Amino acid sequence: MSIPIVPNLLRDHLSALAHSDERIDGRGQWEGRLLEVEHSILPRAEGSARVRMGDTIVLAGVKFQIMQPYPDRPNQGGLMCSAEVRPVAGRNWEAGPPSPESIELGRVVDRGIRESGCIDVDSLCIIPGEKAWQVILDLFAVSDDGNLFDAFALAGIVALRNATVPAERFEVGDDYPLGVSKSPIMCSYHKVGGRFVYDADSREELGGDERIHITLGDDDNVHSLQKGLKGIFTTDEFQEIMDNARKRTKEIREVMDSL
Amino acid sequence: MGGYGDVQMIDENGIRVDGRGPADIRPITIETGVVPVADGSCRMTWGTNEAIVAVYGPMEAHPRKIQRQDRAVLDVAYNMAPFSTTDRMRPGFNRRSREVSKVTKDALESVVMLELYPRSKIRINIEIVSAEAGTRCVGLTAASVALADAGIPMTEMVVSVASGKINDIVVCDLNKEEDNYGEADLPMGILPNTGELVFLQMDGDLSQDEFKQAWQYNMDASKEIHKIMVDALRGNSS
């Protein structure tokens, strides 16, 4: 990813806005952009979702493969999550092998979903020691206007919840819905103008500092954390965004459950 | 092209598996502005194909060695998303995608007024998010809509469509099942106002008469598709 220049005026303006409790697009400190979620929109995927947050748009698709279980876990299938941000999604994203930025994206989303234990890997076993399902979640950015993390994480879990195991096509029984028992939700906070805000857009990302990603499960259990980019934060600041994440994840979970 | 077999894909009345007649194309929808951060963009669905195309530029051509002092270059990347096919498509280098990117670039460079933008490049990213059959045609057609949406000057729009042969009968716009049992495939890139061509490929087995029929089906279909493109570009602007 090529890094554009950061206008000094933008940084000054963002900090003036923060002092007046304003944001560059008129939102409140903890207010997200308009959220739209759709599922089962890709005909070739076994599960899929499209998430739109403002001008950030992502797709998620679930595919299945048959794998041989690992020798140390003969009764378990696997989950693989990969994120790709191709040049289609923005002027600054470049072609070529996955950039460190897109690898970080995929891994942070992967940890949140995996560690929540939302997929029962034992149920993915077909013949112990011989055959098991590998669930592959591919995250794909269509338009990057900031905060791909939350969009990816939400699209990922929605696609998994709507996935069907294609057992008939692989001639190992009847199709059945993939069991997803939990709903991990990620909330990302960016330090902009000296304070943390929820769901930063691309201008706030450009003129901001560090970001923190929190994934919480249904019972507020913490499943993944990640601090990215240059910057220093305090325990009090973290406590504040953690408190907010508890509220936000509940709201997003309600949106997801209403689908 | 798959095997020949005994599979009957067309009934005695010339009706195909999905109910179409020999000359009919699959349903098409086109929407512009679907990638808000791009200079121009287009989503095109064609049967159960879906392509998303974004256009960025003109911008400085990087790396330096691709720069042309007298004109712009098109940087076309055609790619199939991992979840676009029945068996997952592994991301990364792919010879087929490289070839499709190249022929798409060659077709579009024939109509874009490159001479206006020396040393520049125009980036065209074609992402197939759902593949049925004929994705190169979808990609090329959608790319020309996205270029128009981006305000890139072009002497003509390109419409791409393919005809083929199943059960020894020439038909237009093969779907996935037909493609699996198809005996020939003739994709063309047509300038609908003049009937000129900027893209042509073919594989399979066609007699001279069958070839003429397939050519004619493509010419006729291009006019129909062009109308849908024009409507999409007219409807989405002030």
Next chain:
Amino acid sequence: MNGGPVARPDSMTKGKRATGSRNHGRASLLVIPGEDLGDSEGKEPGHGVISTGGRLKAVKRGMLRDGGGAISVEPTHTTYFPRPGDLVIGYIEGCTNNLWFVELGAPFNAILPMSLGPGKIDFGGTRSVMDIGDAIICRIQEVEETHSSVVTMKGMGLRKIRSGVVEEVDPHLLGRLIGKGGESLRRMKEDTACRIVVADNGRMWIDGELDGILEVRRKLNELSSIAKGGGN
């Protein structure tokens, strides 16, 4: 193609921008590339139009304009290309001992030589005067055939921007923003008590109280969404 296409440089003509939206009193037509615009007899191909084989043809999507014997297309989306004399707002993207590289939102960066910089500067002192990320108001001094350009800061009102914000507007919306005889822009300045400089590359410098700046931004967003949403 016989004789080859004739095309105007890729930017709007000066006259059109000054008068703003001219879509009064007659239905306008949205044309798309390749569309036939009739016989070229007695008509000049203007912006976005070529003449080929005795016919006029649109090469861009946009509103068809017919005026002064020329047929042209006012595009719905444009990338800025510098023209000599344009007032532009740029960001310093790099510098050497004796010049700055200025990003203008165009495909290529412009060069600002030390001799055309603000005031007197010692060799090697470029960065202490204007650093990377700083915004400047400057004017296009010259443009080469291959789009390389030189900017100058010698002139009235040309300077480094020290406060306020820079917003981006699609260059084709500038006419609508400014309004007939500059009326819309003047009203916006009065309503918000802000100082506003609209540059030819689609950037605006807005300076004033924070509330005023926010108000201007809100109006700009409205303008862009109306333009996107198909209103006219």
